Amino acid sequence: MSHIETDDQEDKPLDPVMENVRRKMMRLQLVSGGIMLLMFMAVLAAIVYKINTRDGKPQAAVSASGGVVPSDAPVKATAALPDGFTVSAVSQSAGQVLFYGVTADGARKAFLFDIAAGRTVAEIDVTGK
Numbered sequence: 001m002s003h004i005e006t007d008d009q010e011d012k013p014l015d016p017v018m019e020n021v022r023r024k025m026m027r028l029q030l031v032s033g034g035i036m037l038l039m040f041m042a043v044l045a046a047i048v049y050k051i052n053t054r055d056g057k058p059q060a061a062v063s064a065s066g067g068v069v070p071s072d073a074p075v076k077a078t079a080a081l082p083d084g085f086t087v088s089a090v091s092q093s094a095g096q097v098l099f100y101g102v103t104a105d106g107a108r109k110a111f112l113f114d115i116a117a118g119r120t121v122a123e124i125d126v127t128g129k
Contacts, residue, residue, distance in 0.1 A: 079113040079120065096121070 014022065079097065081087070084104025091098040099111045112122035 075115060077113075077115050077118045079111070081111060085109070085111075100126070 013019075079099065081099060082103060085099075085101055086103075087099050087101040089100040091100070095115045097113045097115065099113065101109065103109055108126035110122075110124040110126055111120050112124070113119070114121045
C-alpha cells in the first residue's frame with residue numbers, strides 16, 4: 001500500500017489576495033442564490049394565486065371580428081332578410097355571414113350580416129351572367 005503524505009493534504013492558508021477573491025465569490029454565490037430563491041417563491045405564489053382565483057368556467061373568447069364570444073352560451077342574432085328572398089348559398093368568414101339568393105322580383109342579391117354587430121352591413125346587387 002502506498003503511504004499518503006499528510007503535508008500535501010493539510011490546508012495551507014491562502015495569501016491575502018486569494019482570500020479576498022474567495023470571499024467575493026462566496027458573497028456573489030450567496031446573493032445570486034438568494035435572488036433565485038426569491039424568484040422561485042414569486043413563481044410559486046403566482047401559480048397558487050391563479051389556481052385559487054379561477055372560478056371554474058372558461059373565459060369569453062374574442063372573435064376575429066373583435067366581438068366577444070361568451071363561453072357559457074352561444075351568440076344569438078337574427079338576420080332580417082327581405083320577404084320573398086330565397087337563399088341559394090351561405091358563406092361565413094371572420095364573424096360575418098354572406099347570404100346569396102334571389103329576391104321575390106327575381107333580382108340576384110347578396111346580404112352581408114355581421115354577427116358581432118347584429119345587423120346587415122352590406123346589401124349587394126349581383127348583375128351579369
